[in-house]
Amino acid sequence: MNDRISQIMSFYESDNPGSRANLVRILNHGRLGGTGRLVILPVDQGFEHGPARSFAPNPAGYNPLYHFQLALEAGCNAYAAPLGALEAGAARYAGEIPLILKANNHDVLDSDQDPLSAVTGSVRQALRLGCAAVGFTIYPGSAQSRTMYEQLRSLAEEAKEAGLAVVVWSYPRGSELSKEGETGIDVVAYAAQIAAQLGAHVIKVKLPSAHLEQAEAKKVYEKHRVPVGSLAERVRHVVQSAFDGRRIVIFSGGARADDERVFEEVRAVRDGGGFGSIIGRNSFQRGRADALKFLDTVIRIYAGEIQ
Amino acid sequence: MNDRISQIMSFYESDNPGSRANLVRILNHGRLGGTGRLVILPVDQGFEHGPARSFAPNPAGYNPLYHFQLALEAGCNAYAAPLGALEAGAARYAGEIPLILKANNHDVLDSDQDPLSAVTGSVRQALRLGCAAVGFTIYPGSAQSRTMYEQLRSLAEEAKEAGLAVVVWSYPRGSELSKEGETGIDVVAYAAQIAAQLGAHVIKVKLPSAHLEQAEAKKVYEKHRVPVGSLAERVRHVVQSAFDGRRIVIFSGGARADDERVFEEVRAVRDGGGFGSIIGRNSFQRGRADALKFLDTVIRIYAGEIQ
């Protein structure tokens, strides 16, 4: 374990050796292994948005084995997916790449302003499939957030006792938040804090905008002149809001976007002290060769090999 | 185990030997044994639609033993029914045909736009009755879908630990879906994907129409020109949406219909790469001799003995 990894692991010294070992496995895997930076491939969009919307742009992605292979060849730190997708490849790729069982999921066949995901996985399944971590989504701001916090409490407690790491997707949504507010800097920072308080080892949030959503919070940001003007500053503030940098915070890319814009965002994460990216659609919704090249650039930005 | 069965079983290599053995039992049973195709007889309509609507056309069907016998003589791969119906014949027909305990059921004595089935069976009962699998219905699109997904998660976890196979009926329904949308190709493909992600070994869906229900999905189908014009193409797309063919997908026939139309559909399933049919009312709502002849034709189409 190098110094940076040791330093990061010092944030988790209350955890038992099993969970710590799995965090180290993730931090030390792939091309960013040992740098303290991470790039994770998540593929739950088949469930979350539907198969054609996810895989028609690159039909190879209908096959769950494709994503195991992509994550492995690109040199990602880990691969995250729902139960069924992991079952499809866990035996074949056993031990080749750290797996994260995404243990709850949401579909769009009915709409809901205050969403609640269904619990679709469990610690028992994560252990059976050889996963390094369980992943769980919370929607702070949803009228159903309490239910998700309590499901996470229970899942995380069991996961930690079983020596797994816990990754939390913290995505503000709900009938009282504006669409813009879902990625407002005050709201995203709050979401990161909640995930940290709930015991997440790794926290995934969306990249925040400069929008300030809540009146009470806005007053404080303005009074204390919290710097949130640039994306890097906002990343820094979110990382600060997750125990002052003592929790691994990674940022998601969202829908398919212009490559250069993604690279800009990656640079902002890097410069703001973020720990890395979790990139789904931008990776798998293009051909394999193109995807590998794209991820190579991302990884090299994090590795400091290119600006 | 022949090559085709070995190939299919390679999709399930994360599963334990018990579940794999039960899948093989189903795949190798009956007249289609070893072909990789299946015809299953399901009889839960007494519960789902009422006894007279189900059995008055052929009163012999009031007797649960009739269906065991019909499935056996027709050479089906398996017989599926609710708890009570299986209890009525499981001892007498012990070991003669793979049984699937249909573990949730819905009746029509009260209406519900966002339906939820009642859990009526359990893994303990399936084991006690010597079943090869448990069956479970989900209604993606229902406001109550989360509850069903979580019931399935729990049932499937327990079933897999007990070495059973898991068959999921995935039928989109709900107040936000149009009647036409319930069998729209985008929706049926999504339903197959959800069942796969939830860990189904075998997925049962309805035959899809060319209708596209969801605006976001429609854009993608049109942009990427996903071929869904013929029924065989749609079958192929649904099978693709269930892990690119790496899960057994079978198609249901629906209400009593013209025989030739059913045979046409069976050909489309065969040609589109579907794994088979699950045929209830079209089988048992006619006299025994007629039913055996009808099923014989279906089986011979799948077996390639006739066009």
Added chain:
Amino acid sequence: MNDRISQIMSFYESDNPGSRANLVRILNHGRLGGTGRLVILPVDQGFEHGPARSFAPNPAGYNPLYHFQLALEAGCNAYAAPLGALEAGAARYAGEIPLILKANNHDVLDSDQDPLSAVTGSVRQALRLGCAAVGFTIYPGSAQSRTMYEQLRSLAEEAKEAGLAVVVWSYPRGSELSKEGETGIDVVAYAAQIAAQLGAHVIKVKLPSAHLEQAEAKKVYEKHRVPVGSLAERVRHVVQSAFDGRRIVIFSGGARADDERVFEEVRAVRDGGGFGSIIGRNSFQRGRADALKFLDTVIRIYAGEIQ
């Protein structure tokens, strides 16, 4: 075990010896022992309608011991009552008559169009009190029917594992059923089917009228000319709807009525192939001597000693 009892018991050959033994105990007890017919005394009206409405006509009935004694002297096959009433006499009458613990109850202190009974008993209590069976009411048609089906699933599973018999009161009620529809032949037959599918050993329904409630069902009854004109025909159809006579179906008498009308109904049950009657208020809401005489006539009709 005589031939008729052996035949009936052949319907339950999937059950374990404990449950079968308790069914035989009930079938072989009392004056109808060995005939395959049953008369059961149920006394839960104190809970369901209130004490004065139940017992003021014959105040001896306030005392729970009275009913044990009545059932015993009349030669009934079994006595059914809620927890408290059984506790009051189970020790004194231990082993003298098969007991059925009525494990859920409903009162009329608040109204409800879609009723749900409270679970008031359990398998543990049934075993402690030496019962032969548990009894449970479901209200098919109620918006809360799913809850009751699932409570029954769990209770029945536990009861069967403990070697008890399971008796289901299946009474259609709910905001979408007309008052007339609650006893319509299509609805009662459906209720019997549901109870059978849920795993009941013994099914109790109300005597059906010739009314047809559901439009879809009505079409089928008319198209296939299902004979439901006479009460005996309707009894026969209900019995057919409960696995073609392979489940014990008994009929309830309802509120206090003219004796001759009750005897007429008993004859119809007998002639239609019903297994017997469960008669509460008509028995205990009159003096003891009169009640014994009344039950004697009922029993003799079933026994074939009188027309």
Added chain:
Amino acid sequence: MNDRISQIMSFYESDNPGSRANLVRILNHGRLGGTGRLVILPVDQGFEHGPARSFAPNPAGYNPLYHFQLALEAGCNAYAAPLGALEAGAARYAGEIPLILKANNHDVLDSDQDPLSAVTGSVRQALRLGCAAVGFTIYPGSAQSRTMYEQLRSLAEEAKEAGLAVVVWSYPRGSELSKEGETGIDVVAYAAQIAAQLGAHVIKVKLPSAHLEQAEAKKVYEKHRVPVGSLAERVRHVVQSAFDGRRIVIFSGGARADDERVFEEVRAVRDGGGFGSIIGRNSFQRGRADALKFLDTVIRIYAGEIQ
């Protein structure tokens, strides 16, 4: 055990020796020990109505030890209170007076027409604190009555297995009952019946008025001329409605009232065959000497020492 106590205990012969022993402990404790009559001190008003409303009239009552001492010196049969109050004195007064853990409670900080109490105690706590019984309130008539019945079912089952006695406060309330109806004789008698059916060993109800609330019941009371004109007659009818006197039924006094009126009520309970009183506010909302004198009179009326 004298004859009267033996007679009472014969009503509970289905119970195990532990519960029977605790009932005997209560019946044989204090100045009414062995008479078959009881006076119990309940102090849960701090929770139910608030501390000042309960204890400001006699501030010594803020101290939980005061009530242990009062019950002991007055020679009551038992003392009933919520968890915290019992914890405050259970060690100091260990073994000196039978304790009843009041295992659910309701406060008045929010209003509710269909009330539900919170479960605040448990059998484990009752055993830890050396209690002889658990107490539980049900509100028959509340739209939430089912929940309370089922909580009681579970608590009582566990209590009886642990050898405790079960005391049920049965207080009709709910949006469909008139205020007058809550103490109407038909409703109170029904409440006593429900408590008995749910397995209560001891039933506490309010003193009933001559009001008849439910139309169906009224008809029966009038047709059968059930005598409910005097308070003693109504007490007798309530006792009859609780298994014809085969369950211990005690009556509560309600809010602070004129002493002579309370003594009149006590005489009516005695003459109507009631088993005793449970007297809270009338006891502890006055000075200690006065309270002891008041309780002495109540006890002597029950003991037959004075009229």
Added chain:
Amino acid sequence: MNDRISQIMSFYESDNPGSRANLVRILNHGRLGGTGRLVILPVDQGFEHGPARSFAPNPAGYNPLYHFQLALEAGCNAYAAPLGALEAGAARYAGEIPLILKANNHDVLDSDQDPLSAVTGSVRQALRLGCAAVGFTIYPGSAQSRTMYEQLRSLAEEAKEAGLAVVVWSYPRGSELSKEGETGIDVVAYAAQIAAQLGAHVIKVKLPSAHLEQAEAKKVYEKHRVPVGSLAERVRHVVQSAFDGRRIVIFSGGARADDERVFEEVRAVRDGGGFGSIIGRNSFQRGRADALKFLDTVIRIYAGEIQ
């Protein structure tokens, strides 16, 4: 153990040695150790109000280790925080200061007039992290209060069996309480009583105003001239309402305020017989040196070293 601590511990003589030991650990820790007074540092505002609103005034507070250190250096009796914050420092500060795991939390990303906190911690986690106590918030007056009372019942039972102490934050809130009523003396006293009855060892309430909220209570306060004119009198009445001083009651400071006002309040707590203060935002929302000086004054007021 000195006399005052022995006296306090005599209030808890029903508790097992483990819980008593942890109470003594808290009472004997820090600069007020042995005085029977307490100052506790709570830091859950990151969760409850958001990170910037909590920590922007003193950004060092984003780091959870800062608060462990502050509580330790200031000589507080204990430090209370949610799961994640405790995990961040529990290993590093193991054994240095008694910890209280705040086991439920509430955020302000969605509004709720009848609030319910999410359960975010557990006894297992408290034991794993070496805590001396669990903390839990109830909102008496909320339509959801019953749920919280029952969660507390279960948590407290488990905590006491595991030898932990139980600290209850009792904060009246709900749609039927006026804003002023939340801190009205009748309501705060009632909240203290409820916490005591639910089995709290330590009760935290807000400082009460002279407002009287509930009409029924107001009558009693006026009739019996309960002295609630001065803050010290109100503190005394609240302490009296928590078992007449036989439970540890501490008072919270609320939002950042003028120092002199806080000191005045501390004097009132001291003079009214309160056991101490729990001071969050007034401590950590200023620089470290300033905070230490501020807490030093508070502690010296309680210690009697200054007026």
